[in-house]
Amino acid sequence: xxxxxxxxxxxxxxxxxxxxxxxxDEADFTYLKKQTGxxxxxxxxxxxxxxxxxxxxxxxxxxxxxxRTTCKIxxxxxxxxxxxxxxxxxxxx
Amino acid sequence: MENSKEQNKEMSAQQSLDLISExxxxxxxxxxxxxxxxxxxxxxxxxxxxxxxxxLLHVTRDLHWMLLWFAMPVVGxxxxxxxxxxxxxxxxxxxxxxxxxxxxxxxVFAVAISIVxxxxxxxxxxxxxxxxxxxxxxxxxxxxxxxxxxxxxxxxGVGGAVVAMLVRSEAQLLVFAAGGxxxxxxxxxxxxxxx
Numbered sequence: 111x112x113x114x115x116x117x118x119x120x121x122x123x124x125x126x127x128x129x130x131x132x133x134x135d136e137a138d139f140t141y142l143k144k145q146t147g148x149x150x151x152x153x154x155x156x157x158x159x160x161x162x163x164x165x166x167x168x169x170x171x172x173x174x175x176x177x178r179t180t181c182k183i184x185x186x187x188x189x190x191x192x193x194x195x196x197x198x199x200x201x202x203x
Numbered sequence: 204m205e206n207s208k209e210q211n212k213e214m215s216a217q218q219s220l221d222l223i224s225e226x227x228x229x230x231x232x233x234x235x236x237x238x239x240x241x242x243x244x245x246x247x248x249x250x251x252x253x254x255x256x257x258x259l260l261h262v263t264r265d266l267h268w269m270l271l272w273f274a275m276p277v278v279g280x281x282x283x284x285x286x287x288x289x290x291x292x293x294x295x296x297x298x299x300x301x302x303x304x305x306x307x308x309x310x311v312f313a314v315a316i317s318i319v320x321x322x323x324x325x326x327x328x329x330x331x332x333x334x335x336x337x338x339x340x341x342x343x344x345x346x347x348x349x350x351x352x353x354x355x356x357x358x359x360g361v362g363g364a365v366v367a368m369l370v371r372s373e374a375q376l377l378v379f380a381a382g383g384x385x386x387x388x389x390x391x392x393x394x395x396x397x398x
Contacts, residue, residue: 115216120214120219122214122222125214125219125222125223125226126222126226129222129223129226129227129230130226130230132227133227133230133231133296134230134234134294134295134296135294135295135296135300136294137294138292138294140292141292141293141294145226145229145230145233173292178292194219195220195223198216198219198220199220201216202216202217202220
């Protein structure tokens with residue numbers, strides 16, 4: 111029997127965001143937007159969902175005079191991502 | 204695969220793995236391309252300072268021109284900061300952080316050794332600095348898994364140290380000019396590799 115895929119990660123944009131965050135210390139909103147090609151509104155909604163699940167932390171601050179939102183993956187997020195990739199591999203093999 | 208992930212569509216297992224792989228690769232490429240800019244900046248500065256100081260020493264024979272080396276971090280760090288502020292802020296990954304720390308450590312060593320040399324001028328200062336420069340370059344190549352950079356660093360460190368033992372006075376500065384060239388070339392290689 112195949113393991114159940116995490117529904118939170120089994121969405122294109124959220125998975126892209128998690129794939130970026132898993133490889134970096136932290137990333138700001140502008141970078142995530144540029145890398146995913148998503149609109150600000152949609153990206154905000156998906157980030158909020160990941161935040162609510164405890165997969166990422168979001169810090170709002172300023173870089174100079176410009177507002178800056180920084181996202182960072184949590185340990186729970188890393189574990190969920192690893193579990194998701196492991197489950198995907200089982201589906202394929 | 205389309206660039207925008209706007210649809211939030213459901214994907215097959217293979218599509219999900221492809222998306223993860225593509226995103227990880229794009230991200231890594233973006234971060235390492237950003238590191239390349241710094242190699243080019245510091246390489247160009249090292250080359251320019253070496254040649255200018257060499258010419259000034261050659262013409263005037265006044266060793267005080269060596270103090271100009273301290274202007275290099277003064278010029279370099281604000282320029283590096285400006286480079287970081289330009290465009291979208293690129294995050295750090297494990298490799299770019301390690302590159303950052305190894306070159307920061309080299310900078311601290313170089314400045315500290317140069318300050319000591321101002322009071323007690325050791326004949327081996329060029330040898331020391333160029334060997335450390337080659338080591339930092341070689342280590343960067345190992346991190347980036349890039350043979351031209353590893354070999355370039357080895358040639359710079361060992362070859363530069365030998366040349367520093369053989370030549371005297373201002374001619375030693377040309378070793379640093381070669382170092383600057385290799386450093387800038389490293390940046391160009393990294394930029395091309397991750398384009």
